[in-house]
Amino acid sequence: MTENPALLSFANVTKTYPGGRPVLQGVSLRLTPGETVALTGESGSGKSTLLNLAGALDGADAGEIVVDGVSLSGLDDAGRAALRRERAALVFQQFNLIPSMSVAQNLAFHARLAGREDAGWTAEIVERLGLSDQLDKYPEQLSGGQQQRVAIGRAMATRPRLLLADEPTGNLDETASDAVLSLMLELVTETGAGLLLVTHSAAIAERLDRHIHLSRGRLS
Numbered sequence: 063m064t065e066n067p068a069l070l071s072f073a074n075v076t077k078t079y080p081g082g083r084p085v086l087q088g089v090s091l092r093l094t095p096g097e098t099v100a101l102t103g104e105s106g107s108g109k110s111t112l113l114n115l116a117g118a119l120d121g122a123d124a125g126e127i128v129v130d131g132v133s134l135s136g137l138d139d140a141g142r143a144a145l146r147r148e149r150a151a152l153v154f155q156q157f158n159l160i161p162s163m164s165v166a167q168n169l170a171f172h173a174r175l176a177g178r179e180d181a182g183w184t185a186e187i188v189e190r191l192g193l194s195d196q197l198d199k200y201p202e203q204l205s206g207g208q209q210q211r212v213a214i215g216r217a218m219a220t221r222p223r224l225l226l227a228d229e230p231t232g233n234l235d236e237t238a239s240d241a242v243l244s245l246m247l248e249l250v251t252e253t254g255a256g257l258l259l260v261t262h263s264a265a266i267a268e269r270l271d272r273h274i275h276l277s278r279g280r281l282s
């Protein structure tokens with residue numbers, strides 16, 4: 063049997079910030095298409111660091127990271143930006159919507175940058191995320207749950223192969239958190255993307271296919 067190609071792989075990755083203690087010490091992991099993986103660990107254990115490396119927001123000191131067949135160590139700034147536009151999308155706890163843009167403009171923004179505007183797919187995302195009545199509104203006019211749905215829609219509009227989410231429901235109450243997580247899992251599963259999601263919540267981690275834990279710079 064041939065092994066599924068990895069969508070994301072870390073091989074012996076290490077990371078230390080200047081003047082700090084080692085945060086990641088020989089981390090290896092593998093995520094295949096369609097797989098959803100929860101990453102937990104105590105505060106300060108390096109979860110966001112690992113996610114930022116996977117999204118090419120920062121570079122590893124050693125080891126190899128490959129996203130959808132692309133080795134990150136060989137990329138310059140432009141290559142890293144292209145990777146985030148075309149292969150790996152990020153969703154953060156703080157939503158990070160553009161305040162001066164309407165919901166419709168926020169949703170279209172990354173897809174336009176990537177030259178991948180697809181009106182049919184965007185309309186489907188809007189429908190699925192229940193945003194039809196919100197398109198002309200601005201982020202400040204939305205609830206936290208609605209803002210996060212826009213952030214997820216914006217990330218999914220480019221049909222990323224890999225979705226990296228850093229405590230995406232951390233700012234939401236339990237009901238909104240459940241709803242947003244369900245929508246995210248549906249979209250990810252339907253598009254065959256992979257999901258790596260940082261969470262503090264055991265209940266959220268249980269809803270994903272697999273659970274990995276970071277402690278003292280290593281995964282278990």
Ligand SMILES: Nc1ncnc2c1ncn2[C@@H]1O[C@H](COP(=O)(O)OP(=O)(O)OP(=O)(O)O)[C@@H](O)[C@H]1O
Binds near residue numbers: 080085104105
């Ligand atoms: N840009 C940076 N410069 C220096 N040190 C950093 C930087 N970012 C993170 N750190 C340090 O690296 C360690 C890991 O931080 P990281 O944010 O990855 O942890 P985390 O597990 O995501 O934490 P939390 O659950 O609190 O968000 C911490 O000790 C933190 O202080």
